[in-house]
Amino acid sequence: MVSTPHRQTIYLTFLTGLSLAMACNTGKASEFEFEGEIEGEWRHFFNEAQSSTSHDDFTSASALLELGIYSDDGTHALIAKPFARADSHDENRSHADLREAKYRFVEDDFELTLGLDKIFWGVTEFAHIVDIINQTDNVESTDGEQKLGQAMITGSYVTDYGTFSAFFMPTFRPRNFSSTDGRPFPGLTIDNDNETYEASRGEDAGDIAFRYAHSWSVIDLGLAYFDGTSRDPIISLANMQNGKVIPHYPLREQISIDAQATLGPWLLKLEALHQDESNETSERVVAGFEYSFYGIFASSTDLGIVMEYLWDERGDEAPHPFADDLGLGLRWTANDIQSTTLLAGAIIDLEYESLAISLEAERRLNNSLKLSLEARIQDQIDPQERLLYAVKDEDFARLRLTYYF
């Protein structure tokens, strides 16, 4: 949930006023766009819930709208993407978020955005370690791919030598966690309202980031710097209050590189970072490749193989379970009218041999309807892998039907 609705509201009101003033000032014809998606979801957990008040089956509905006003020459744009979900049992998963609410100004090689936005950095598939601007919307999915809207002012300048961007993030968004009735449940409830910060100004930390990105022939490169509050909280049993864990957000300084070489059917990928958090420095790397076989077995279907190594210098102390792991993935694309795809992925811990498996299937039913099936299964989880061990009996399947308009 939006933990500080008051502050966000003031900020948004200011932005909207400013944006409207700027948009109206142009006096040019505009184009209005409205689209969105509505989704019904069913989740089934294969094992009985750890909490007596929880359930094995969850139903849920969500909606994502996209509204845009664009000036005719494309210079000015006002874009809003509100999202909301209602979940049958998890009160924290029933939530609303403005994924985007921004004003954008583009002239020649310069771009300025003000407001809530989402930024993605990176190239790898099994983890997105350099992607740091937005907080993870943790109740939405377990893969960390869904993000909360982040308030920011961004300037980008495109030159022949690459694109230079600067980000200022006036407010911080803490991660949202499922309630005691929600699943997957890690065995303890995390407090969504009383987090603590290393930054003396708390969630008004005023984070900054810079990025440089460029492409030369087969190489795509990104270099980034971040200084602000870490998006990953420290979850420690020493920080308990009223039976809930109080997440702590340390300050972090980080430099990162993300690079891809595209060599025929080979995609070679690297993400690496150096971070300084609570006066401790550490490194993280995800590196690997993707290789595609096109038109396998004389059919028009494709098979892609992804292999990535995930490493974190902190080992067992890392706030995620992927410190010395191998990710293996297979992606089958039917190239049919329904755009059927199957994705199978496994992350194998090289030290403890724990196995986290994901299976995903997707198929379009008609021009505006899509069906998705997903399963997440864990096996051979070693008790020393405490983060995975906590959710070892939380295997589940998820079925989604999405209507697009």
Place this chain on the structure above:
Amino acid sequence: MKLKLNRYIVSLAAICMTTQPLFAAVTLPPEDQAEARGLAIAVESDRRNIGFHDTESDMKMILTNQSGAVSTREIRFSTLENKNADDGDWNLMVFDEPRDVAGTAMLTYAHILEADEQWMYLPALKRVKRISSVNKSGPFMGSEFAYEDFSSQEVGKFSYRWLRDEACGDRVCHVSERKPLYEHSGYTRTISWVDTTDYQARKIEYYDRKDTLLKTLTFDDYRLYLDKYWRPHDMFMVNHVTKKTTNLQWTDIRFQTGLDAKDFSKNSLKRAR
């Protein structure tokens, strides 16, 4: 597909430009020099497209399977002519339908014989992904068009051989064989029927890797823009093996709308809508 400009043999093109006014009768090499004659026909088709600078257009794709079931796609295209004689055009596609891929965009920097550079924008993740351009023979959006049928048809991507001149409908066409010189093509050769007066393609036959006739593409409803540039508004592809068809209907083709290189960058790809 749309025959786009190309300046493969600069000197030859330059000679054409200086010795022949636009759309005047073309002097082709004699029939016993089949390769030179085939190349000259391709160069002439290409020459007639030089200087278009940029276009924007909307396309509707109608896919019909063996049993007659129909599905549609809608895509917007922007193309920027490459002023560099030895390189291909830049292309941006934005998908509107099917609705689940609405907002997905693809940016291509075409090259002659080197691999094209290609990026895909996935709006749900807001991720720009550099993708492999090896998949030339794969189906485009589940249609009977392969990716290579959509990429820009630069003269230097093929070798040519003139076969004969013959009637094509109520017109007369040069019939030539074309063999891809670039890697990863799904075709051994194509045979094209090019009108002898306007030098626009009227029909192309595609032969697969086993050299059997796989598909036939016909072009219809040519219209002239800026008194200079022909564009077909209707294309029909039949797959002879699967019996599936794909019909492309182009509408609202606009020339020289003021696009330039900054509209074809990775940054602008994120703003595509």
